[in-house]
Amino acid sequence: MLSYSQALGVLRERIVPIRKMVRLPLEESMGHALAEPIIAPEPNPRFDNSAVDGYAIGSVEDSTEGMSLEIQGHIAAGGVFREAIRPHSVVRILTGAPVPAGTYGIAMQEDVVLDGNSVILRQSVPNRQFIRRQGSDFQAGEVLAPAGTVVDAGVSAQLAFVGVVRPSVFRQPLVSILTTGDEIVDPSQIPGPSQIRDTNSVMLQMQVLQTCGACPTVIRVADDRELFKETLSRTAGRSDLVIISGGASVGDKDFLDGIMRELGTVHFHGVSIRPGKPILFGQIGSCFVFGLPGNPASAYVCFEIFVREAIRRLAGWLTPEPRWVDCTIGFDHKACGREDFVRIRRDGPRVVEMGQQGSFGINSLATAHGLLMLSATEDRLVGSQERVLWLG
Numbered sequence: 001m002l003s004y005s006q007a008l009g010v011l012r013e014r015i016v017p018i019r020k021m022v023r024l025p026l027e028e029s030m031g032h033a034l035a036e037p038i039i040a041p042e043p044n045p046r047f048d049n050s051a052v053d054g055y056a057i058g059s060v061e062d063s064t065e066g067m068s069l070e071i072q073g074h075i076a077a078g079g080v081f082r083e084a085i086r087p088h089s090v091v092r093i094l095t096g097a098p099v100p101a102g103t104y105g106i107a108m109q110e111d112v113v114l115d116g117n118s119v120i121l122r123q124s125v126p127n128r129q130f131i132r133r134q135g136s137d138f139q140a141g142e143v144l145a146p147a148g149t150v151v152d153a154g155v156s157a158q159l160a161f162v163g164v165v166r167p168s169v170f171r172q173p174l175v176s177i178l179t180t181g182d183e184i185v186d187p188s189q190i191p192g193p194s195q196i197r198d199t200n201s202v203m204l205q206m207q208v209l210q211t212c213g214a215c216p217t218v219i220r221v222a223d224d225r226e227l228f229k230e231t232l233s234r235t236a237g238r239s240d241l242v243i244i245s246g247g248a249s250v251g252d253k254d255f256l257d258g259i260m261r262e263l264g265t266v267h268f269h270g271v272s273i274r275p276g277k278p279i280l281f282g283q284i285g286s287c288f289v290f291g292l293p294g295n296p297a298s299a300y301v302c303f304e305i306f307v308r309e310a311i312r313r314l315a316g317w318l319t320p321e322p323r324w325v326d327c328t329i330g331f332d333h334k335a336c337g338r339e340d341f342v343r344i345r346r347d348g349p350r351v352v353e354m355g356q357q358g359s360f361g362i363n364s365l366a367t368a369h370g371l372l373m374l375s376a377t378e379d380r381l382v383g384s385q386e387r388v389l390w391l392g
């Protein structure tokens with residue numbers, strides 16, 4: 001059976017980004033990867049401007065503590081001051097206003113005393129104080145973000161600054177969810193004695209939504225081989241990725257493996273991890289397929305450690321890999337022969353294991369801060385450094 005890193009290797013080898021370019025209004029581009037780099041046509045700041053509300057001073061002689069200087073004029077953000085500052089004078093200046101030509105430095109208004117039409121400096125003003133220099137953030141021609149950068153609030157500020165209101169981005173993958181299980185009823189229904197409500201469909205929908213901002217369709221199928229095969233084939237024909245909940249293991253009604261081999265290819269089936277051992281990854285034509293175990297915690301964890309990266313790869317992200325962070329563990333752990341993904345919470349400088357780690361558990365999914373990855377073969381003691389994937 002493959003290890004987690006071997007299985008990831010297979011996934012990374014198989015999944016090719018879609019890279020179909022679309023232009024979207026800036027406010028609808030969140031979560032999309034940029035198809036082109038953002039290149040600055042102008043520097044930021046665009047011109048030298050004031051960092052404070054205060055007084056612009058013209059020369060070193062006029063910048064010493066105790067100087068009394070006449071107010072020559074005013075300039076606010078959006079204005080222009082066309083004269084040079086005269087000797088023994090200051091120009092009242094507001095934050096963001098272009099500094100008058102020849103400004104030596106700016107005194108903050110809290111550091112002067114107003115005296116009629118003059119100000120008295122309470123302290124000396126160093127050269128260039130409180131001047132935001134043109135280009136001190138970036139210069140014209142600089143690459144602000146390479147292609148593949150994902151649009152978020154920060155990137156949208158760069159796009160707006162350079163005037164790109166319809167960025168070129170890659171289209172998002174079309175994702176569908178297939179939920180299996182004769183025991184599953186809609187969450188709006190009252191389950192019979194041996195039935196349970198479908199928790200995975202909406203959970204996976206939200207995980208996809210959180211990954212790329214697109215809400216996948218959900219199709220619920222009974223445990224009927226022919227019906228399932230036909231539904232999967234049809235759904236794969238109009239999706240880039242199908243996520244299947246349940247039916248991936250080797251129970252009598254778990255026929256996914258056989259059907260996948262009839263319709264397409266199985267890249268791997270079974271990974272030495274806990275939870276999520278029965279996970280299947282394959283392909284029908286150009287559509288990728290994940291078969292996730294039906295237990296909610298398994299489906300959840302498999303999505304976080306495999307499917308999220310797969311969607312990001314399809315969507316053309318520059319860095320689609322999960323971001324692991326080293327953390328100190330606050331408990332002892334016995335190796336179980338499979339790599340363990342433990343739901344944890346942060347507790348001061350350490351992370352602690354949450355109560356129910358069984359794959360049927362739902363409670364911990366709502367409150368876990370992260371997934372801690374632990375070795376399949378080596379025990380771990382309190383205080384050791386391990387990798388955590390932060391959730392949310």
Ligand code: AMP
Pocket residue numbers: 179180181183184196197198199200201245246247248249251254292293294295296
């Ligand atoms: P399976 O992977 O189909 O063998 O299912 C494993 C376990 O997960 C069984 O106890 C199922 O009842 C449960 N399960 C399967 N699908 C869902 C679902 N959509 N929501 C909640 N539990 C599920």
Ligand code: MG
Pocket residue numbers: 180181182246247253294
């Ligand atoms: Mg089932």
